Amino acid sequence: MNRTRLLQAAALAAGLVLAANASAQLRLPQLPPPLPPQLPALPSAPDLRIEKPPVVPRLESLPDLSDLLESRTLTIGRLLREHGHLIEADPAGHPAIRGEVVVLSPSRAALEAARAKGFSVVRESALEALGERVVVLRAPSGATTAASVLALRQLDSQAPYDFNHLYLRAGAIRHELAQAPTAAGRAKAPGASSRVGLIDGGVDRRHPALRHAEVRTFGCSGKQIADLHGTGVASLLVGRAPGFAGAIPDATLYAADVYCDQPTGGTAALLAEALAWMAREDVPVVNVSLVGPANLMLERAVRSVIARGQIVVAAVGNDGPAAPPLYPAAFRGVIAVTAVDAQRRVLPEAGRGAHVAFAAPGADMATAASDGNGYARARGTSFAAPLVAGLLARAASADSGGIEQPAAPRALGVLIRSAIDLGPPGPDEIYGFGLVGENLRVDPRSLR
Secondary structure: OOHHHHHHHHHHHHHHHHHHOOHHHOOOOOOOOOOOOOOOOOOOOOOOOOOOOOOOOOHHHOOOOOOHHHHHHHHHHHHHHHOOOOEEEOOOOOEEEEEEEEEEOOOHHHHHHHHHOOOEEEEEEEEHHHOEEEEEEEOOOOOOHHHHHHHHHHHOOOOOOEEEEEOEEOOEEOOOOOOOOOOOOOOOOOOOOOEEEEEEOOOOOOOOOOOOOOEEEEOHHHOOOOOHHHHHHHHHHHOEEOOEEOOOOOOEEEEEEOOOOOOOOOEHHHHHHHHHHHHHOOOOEEEEOEEEOOOHHHHHHHHHHHHOOOEEEEEOOOOOOOOOOOEOOOOOOOEEEEEEOOOOOEOOOOOOOOOEEEEEEOOOEEEEOOOOOOEEEEEOHHHOHHHHHHHHHHHHHOOOOOOOOOHHHHHHHHHHHHOEOOOOOOOEOOOEOOEOOHHHOOOHHHOO
16 A cells, blocks of 8 residues: 555544544534525426336346436436425425425524424424434425525524435346345354444345344334335345355344335435434444435534444445535545446446545345345445445454554554555545455346
């Protein structure tokens, strides 16, 4: 490792140590410029519903999933078209719950002032482990959400008011795939007492690759609602079956379902509540394979978790190399992950930027599918992030050898030292510190 790379690694690790001691010094970012009163309309998009074909094709005959550049735009268009009475676009075109404003820990005086202006409290949840509470407010009748956000920011400059944005999945999975593999299984990975977190859709615990796993769940009022994306990502974390294994198969999975099979799932408020649950359960590493816009309330919740010494890993998204950064990956202190194919080439749809920390396999790979026994071909940064999260969880739970060092920077240092430097020498905006977890990719061609 060259001198520049060592200095970069030391700086990043030191930043995590400082973050763990800085929770009392967190300051809100500068407020963005005033929001325009009118919301732009998004172009219409074709229906994305996929009908399952009557005959399941062989895995090798499936087309490559290379159309993710437009996937999020199409999903947003469908949400607005089908659920416009519940969901609207913010001024930048990002989806949000219509008429709702979220805020973290406003003063009681500020809430009373908001009520006097016609706002009402929809929901208030204590985030005890973070010493915060999230409040969801309903805009006054006749007021746009954009104008309401601006009015509350002007009314109370001390708390982070924002849209209740929706965060979408950062990858695609094909339902119609082969049966379970028959190759010999991998050896068990260390970390029987380790923990890893997942904020996503629900996990199908009946799948053969996940039946062994200890899974503790949060959300949906205790209901278990299997989700294709959530199951696939979970299998890359803790899955284990003949011929298939995740990054840390023997870890306890803490899975927060923020969708519950609802079109209004994946909100900023739900993500904040899930992060608080991870903090309460002392989960050292949390994976978030979801993407959306910058959000002041969510940013403060993420910072609070990181300040506790926990690691948040997130996918950079698939909007393309020229697209603006997506969040939570681009929040300061989050470990942002991009994806490469089997030839170590970055996916053309993957986001780029100075926030990228690592690359991991995110194409030409198999995941568990939430249809009972099958496996699926997956593509996108969604599926690279859990490999990095699992490796960090494994490193965080490993014996430190008597060295007194916080788990987060120690784990990060282990991963940086193991990374394969791709692209220009040293860290860069395409691959970050380099490729990790290459051996964790399960080749879809091995599934029959």
